[in-house]
Amino acid sequence: MLTVHHLNNSRSQRIVWLCEELGIDYRLVKHQRHPETQRSPESLNQVHPLGKAPTIEHAGQTIVESEAIIEYLCHVCGGGRLSRTPASAEYGAYLQWLAYAEGTLFPGLLVDLVYAWTGGGNAALMGFFDAEIAKNHRYIETVLAQRDHLLASGFSAADVNLGWALEFSECRGRLKDFPALRAYLARLRGRDAYRRAIERGGPQDLSVFSAGAAA
Numbered sequence: 716m717l718t719v720h721h722l723n724n725s726r727s728q729r730i731v732w733l734c735e736e737l738g739i740d741y742r743l744v745k746h747q748r749h750p751e752t753q754r755s756p757e758s759l760n761q762v763h764p765l766g767k768a769p770t771i772e773h774a775g776q777t778i779v780e781s782e783a784i785i786e787y788l789c790h791v792c793g794g795g796r797l798s799r800t801p802a803s804a805e806y807g808a809y810l811q812w813l814a815y816a817e818g819t820l821f822p823g824l825l826v827d828l829v830y831a832w833t834g835g836g837n838a839a840l841m842g843f844f845d846a847e848i849a850k851n852h853r854y855i856e857t858v859l860a861q862r863d864h865l866l867a868s869g870f871s872a873a874d875v876n877l878g879w880a881l882e883f884s885e886c887r888g889r890l891k892d893f894p895a896l897r898a899y900l901a902r903l904r905g906r907d908a909y910r911r912a913i914e915r916g917g918p919q920d921l922s923v924f925s926a927g928a929a930a
Contacts, residue, residue: 720759727916729876735912782813800873824848854883856893
């Protein structure tokens with residue numbers, strides 16, 4: 716049995732969502748953030764030395780990192796569904812978008828959050844990241860203004876990975892000028908599997924990470 720370790724209000728929500736999209740059986744273990752520090756609990760450190768979410772356990776393995784977990788679930792547990800194979804004309808685009816959410820988009824958003832939570836500091840550094848965040852949003856906006864999902868062939872696991880990063884961006888007040896991104900999030904949230912993931916994983920409240928809360 717696949718076990719998914721899920722931390723409330725975290726990127727592990729996308730793994731619960733992916734399991735629902737793939738229609739695979741899984742055992743969900745819920746972990747709760749510390750209400751004041753928002754840090755992961757000791758229970759996650761007992762699962763993996765990094766104490767990270769998402770973490771999955773399957774076939775004697777304990778696996779972390781969203782992108783690795785997504786590809787593992789698609790191919791090992793999901794029969795290749797929602798992924799793309801090397802034979803696909805969109806294989807390169809799929810790999811790019813799968814890596815993009817955590818590799819390019821999210822680091823700037825995390826710096827944005829930490830900068831706010833620590834009361835600022837290096838304004839020149841934040842100016843650099845502000846420009847990078849805006850450039851990234853403009854890039855995705857251009858793509859999603861032309862189609863409903865990241866790939867021309869339709870919904871994929873890459874949309875699951877990007878979706879949560881954009882939800883985090885939304886809570887930071889970064890999507891106001893990007894109507895295509897807001898419409899894209901509305902489409903993702905309208906999916907039956909997304910709603911089932913919220914029901915099973917618990918309501919998602921990212922307000923603690925919002926621009927207002929962190930100010």
